[in-house]
Amino acid sequence: MRINGAEILMNCLIEQGVDTIFGYPGASVLAVYDTLLDFPVRHILTAHEQGACFAAEGYSRASGKVGVVLTTSGPGATNLVTGIADAYMDSIPLVAITGNVSLDNLGHDCFQEIDIFGMTLPIVKYSYIVKSAKELAHTVREAFRIAQSGRKGPVLIDIPTNIFNEISEYELIAPEPILPKLIDTTDLVKIATLINSSERPLIYAGGGVIASGATEQVKALSTKISAHVAVSFMGIGAVPSSFKNYIGVASNRTTAPTTALKECDLLICLGTRFNSRTESNNKLLTKRKLPIVHIDIDNAEIDKNIPTTRAIVGDVILAIEELLPRLNGNANEEWLARDFGEKPIKNRAVDILNSLSKKVDKQTIIVTDVGLHQLWTALTYPVETPRSFLTSGGLGVMGFGLGAAIGAALASGKRVILVTGDGSFNMNLNELATAVKNKLGIMILVMNNSSLGMIRQIQQENFSRRYSQSTLYLKTDYVAFAKSFGADAYSIEQSDDIDKILDMALRHKTPVVIDCKIPINDK
Amino acid sequence: METEKRIISILVKNQPGVLSRISGLFSRRGYNIDSLSVCATEDDRYSRMTITVTGTKATVKQIISQVEKQEDVEKVLDFDEYAVVFRELLLIKVNVKSSERSQIVDLCEIFKAKAIDICEETMILELTGSTQKIDAFIKILIPYTIIEMARTGGAALERG
Numbered sequence A: 001m002r003i004n005g006a007e008i009l010m011n012c013l014i015e016q017g018v019d020t021i022f023g024y025p026g027a028s029v030l031a032v033y034d035t036l037l038d039f040p041v042r043h044i045l046t047a048h049e050q051g052a053c054f055a056a057e058g059y060s061r062a063s064g065k066v067g068v069v070l071t072t073s074g075p076g077a078t079n080l081v082t083g084i085a086d087a088y089m090d091s092i093p094l095v096a097i098t099g100n101v102s103l104d105n106l107g108h109d110c111f112q113e114i115d116i117f118g119m120t121l122p123i124v125k126y127s128y129i130v131k132s133a134k135e136l137a138h139t140v141r142e143a144f145r146i147a148q149s150g151r152k153g154p155v156l157i158d159i160p161t162n163i164f165n166e167i168s169e170y171e172l173i174a175p176e177p178i179l180p181k182l183i184d185t186t187d188l189v190k191i192a193t194l195i196n197s198s199e200r201p202l203i204y205a206g207g208g209v210i211a212s213g214a215t216e217q218v219k220a221l222s223t224k225i226s227a228h229v230a231v232s233f234m235g236i237g238a239v240p241s242s243f244k245n246y247i248g249v250a251s252n253r254t255t256a257p258t259t260a261l262k263e264c265d266l267l268i269c270l271g272t273r274f275n276s277r278t279e280s281n282n283k284l285l286t287k288r289k290l291p292i293v294h295i296d297i298d299n300a301e302i303d304k305n306i307p308t309t310r311a312i313v314g315d316v317i318l319a320i321e322e323l324l325p326r327l328n329g330n331a332n333e334e335w336l337a338r339d340f341g342e343k344p345i346k347n348r349a350v351d352i353l354n355s356l357s358k359k360v361d362k363q364t365i366i367v368t369d370v371g372l373h374q375l376w377t378a379l380t381y382p383v384e385t386p387r388s389f390l391t392s393g394g395l396g397v398m399g400f401g402l403g404a405a406i407g408a409a410l411a412s413g414k415r416v417i418l419v420t421g422d423g424s425f426n427m428n429l430n431e432l433a434t435a436v437k438n439k440l441g442i443m444i445l446v447m448n449n450s451s452l453g454m455i456r457q458i459q460q461e462n463f464s465r466r467y468s469q470s471t472l473y474l475k476t477d478y479v480a481f482a483k484s485f486g487a488d489a490y491s492i493e494q495s496d497d498i499d500k501i502l503d504m505a506l507r508h509k510t511p512v513v514i515d516c517k518i519p520i521n522d523k
Numbered sequence B: 001m002e003t004e005k006r007i008i009s010i011l012v013k014n015q016p017g018v019l020s021r022i023s024g025l026f027s028r029r030g031y032n033i034d035s036l037s038v039c040a041t042e043d044d045r046y047s048r049m050t051i052t053v054t055g056t057k058a059t060v061k062q063i064i065s066q067v068e069k070q071e072d073v074e075k076v077l078d079f080d081e082y083a084v085v086f087r088e089l090l091l092i093k094v095n096v097k098s099s100e101r102s103q104i105v106d107l108c109e110i111f112k113a114k115a116i117d118i119c120e121e122t123m124i125l126e127l128t129g130s131t132q133k134i135d136a137f138i139k140i141l142i143p144y145t146i147i148e149m150a151r152t153g154g155a156a157l158e159r160g
Ligand SMILES: Cc1ncc(C[n+]2csc(CCOP(=O)(O)OP(=O)(O)O)c2C)c(N)n1
Pocket: A369, A370, A371, A372, A373, A374, A396, A397, A398, A399, A420, A421, A422, A423, A424, A425, A447, A449, A451, A452, A453, A454, A455
């Protein structure tokens, strides 16, 4: 059939199974917004394009589907940059669609013309400038395939506004399923031998396990070879925290995974890239000359940060399924019984999270912002299922939380808990309006420690307690603020309030903000 | 750590932005490029980028896998200097008095260079060859005052 570019775009989104998109209108995309009215796609209008991009990411992180964000040219497009970078760092499948000035105006520095293609080159998996309506359908299909295949990531499609009105031929093509792949299994037998001769194996699972959906396979591997399992920040939820061989999140703050790293005789890394946040562990690895097996979908991650002994390039599920029949299954009760004795983190925020975790469903999605509250949540909250702990791991971007929580709530249709800080919340609290308008069951815990706590802590330790620009003591009344946005709100002033306030707040099925007063020196 | 010089030949799809995408990858990951050239191929859907880099074994491996995973990259070939025919082109303008012309002609003879423009005070010479050969030729011409020069990156093809 012959239809215009805007209709081709909408038809292609439907083809790909897209039911929700996030965005913000502007002159260059008005033809799309007009067409949107006739298509069964839910559009969530946020307060800011950055919020829309984080929401699309949260939607994707919670569901595994591609997040879609749509904005206008110029400022609409530049407001996406941080979100695209976040998706790139955490390998989140995202398709960002931007309008631009018309093709014949491109390059003339027109009103709201920005080279978003050039600007995002280093932070996208791939990108396009569409030059005619004829190539639009193919471009959208390819963008979705690239975003989801191999190592997932963001793809940008920049569309000059005249393309939306141009007529071209369109026929529906159902997307081909994207099948997981094994790319290089040369080392398979040697890896089996390494594992079979190991007495104290340790598995280190990252975000790749969640992206692949390999929870059951990792548990089976761990059980068969008697391996403890530690996870990275991005790997939280890869195996349930209640899994018998789970020992916690590797970080500079936790001790159990580090001790296990010192004692194991083989490290098996699954879908992880040894980022610099676990630098002390990385140094330990290099020093110990431990045999390391690395399984990852991205060949470029092998030997990038840590030289490995043997590697498989490919999907984690397939790789483990190839390995399992070649493994003897060494039972080592003594190694498994080894208790690495984690030193618990104790403070009021953790008390609140403990209390909350007992009151809500085990699958409840937890979203964090960035700072101390993020560490506290990541390191103490008992996460039981993949895709139920969402955090900005690689970019570590404050302000991620509320947008991501909105996306996650829309994807899951269930209650979402956002743990944020007074600094992070202030970055994007405008999106509370979006949450209220869409009646989303988001509970927002503002861990209000009157400071940019993480920064303050670094200044305490490394800058002789010279607190420069890290103390807030804002006069903001978060309860009054939240109510003025149409949300419900409470505050926890002292430890005795915790249970009572949480119970009251949990009765709400719509956004509720809890201002949690946290002592400034809590660590 | 020991570094080595590698010639990386990358067959890329002729897509908008492909050159920035690949060369940007080198600069932002801190890889040093000694030379880079781009040329057409026998198939007009593709171009060939020839990049020479110096780095440790690990860096070169990392460079290649980073390049390989780019959507626009069709094929990456990694050559050491012996497995390929590798040539650069040099155009060089030198200040030559008429009394010195014969010396220059002798040099051209030895290097198999060509004089392609001769004026009263200057000559333009053309030379193709390996990086080393071109370096050596330039060095020899320094005493004659080099006015300006243009030098291409390399073009490489696998032997055999
Ligand atoms: C967008 C952005 N700007 C700056 C930073 C640097 N930064 C990291 S943590 C932090 C403080 C966060 O404060 P808050 O949200 O109150 O969390 P807290 O550490 O107090 O729990 C800052 C400024 C960042 N991560 N992201």
